[in-house]
Amino acid sequence: MEIVIALCSALLYFAALMQIIPGLSGPNQIPVHRVGMFAVGAMVLHSGLLAELILSGTGQNLSMLNVSSLVSLIISGTTTALMYRLRVWVLLPVMYSFSAINLGLATLVPGGFITHLETHPQQLVHISLALFAYAVLIIATLYAIQLAWLDQQLKKKNKLVMNPNLPPLMAVERQLFSIILIGQLLLTLTLASGFVFVQDMLATGKSHKTILSAMAWAVYGVLLWGHFRSGWRGKKVIWFSITGALLLTLAYFGSRFVREVIIAA
Structure with a gap:
């Protein structure tokens, strides 16, 4: 199930990316709301799966790949929010690609670095x-x-x-x-x-x-x-x-x- 969610998230990131690339190589207007729709869908799945990877079991699993995936999610969320006011189109394909790759690695290559932040x-x-x-x-x-x-x-x-x-x-x-x-x-x-x-x-x-x-x-x-x-x-x-x-x-x-x-x- 985790692999399916990661794949769906990656496909939505890819769909957002494909809305951007034609506008970077030509004069076509980039569909902001369509990009946002696909990106938000990808990040919702990303955050849900990442929460499961980090919070499953006792304590919090802050493995390198989990933390890297969390950082890429924060960056993707921030740059997606910025796109409504600034022309950050060159950055978004890079970040969406990294987010999809990081989530896939965190899902397929589980690591263990358990902490207990509640204490x-x-x-x-x-x-x-x-x-x-x-x-x-x-x-x-x-x-x-x-x-x-x-x-x-x-x-x-x-x-x-x-x-x-x-x-x-x-x-x-x-x-x-x-x-x-x-x-x-x-x-x-x-x-x-x-x-x-x-x-x-x-x-x-x-x-x-x-x-x-x-x-x-x-x-x-x-x-x-x-x-x-x-x-x-x-x-x-x-x-x-x-x-x-x-x-x-x-x-x-x-x-x-x-x-x-x-x-x-």
């Missing part, structure tokens, strides 16, 4: 902040990549940039820094809540997460300072965004990958 509700606050901070900053990274692509198309004088479904370059840049600022605030709250609610943040087994997260926080801080103080733009912004995202990915999933994939194999 430590304060940790739930920390984990929630961490997940939302990571999701927002990954969206910022996708925005940075979109910014680089649009800039390249403009330099090549490609007619594709005249597509009404694609956002203006300057609008993408403004949105990018707004998203990074929100992500940086969430990451600051994540680190602060970790030191308040989580014991031994710098103990063996946890220190690498704290150090890598702090390094990512510093990278995003320098990027924001450079932009607002010195007007940083272009490739520097893109590389800083990607570097920060890589550091956070290593912090959140590095040890899980070693423990659940390499050692388990």
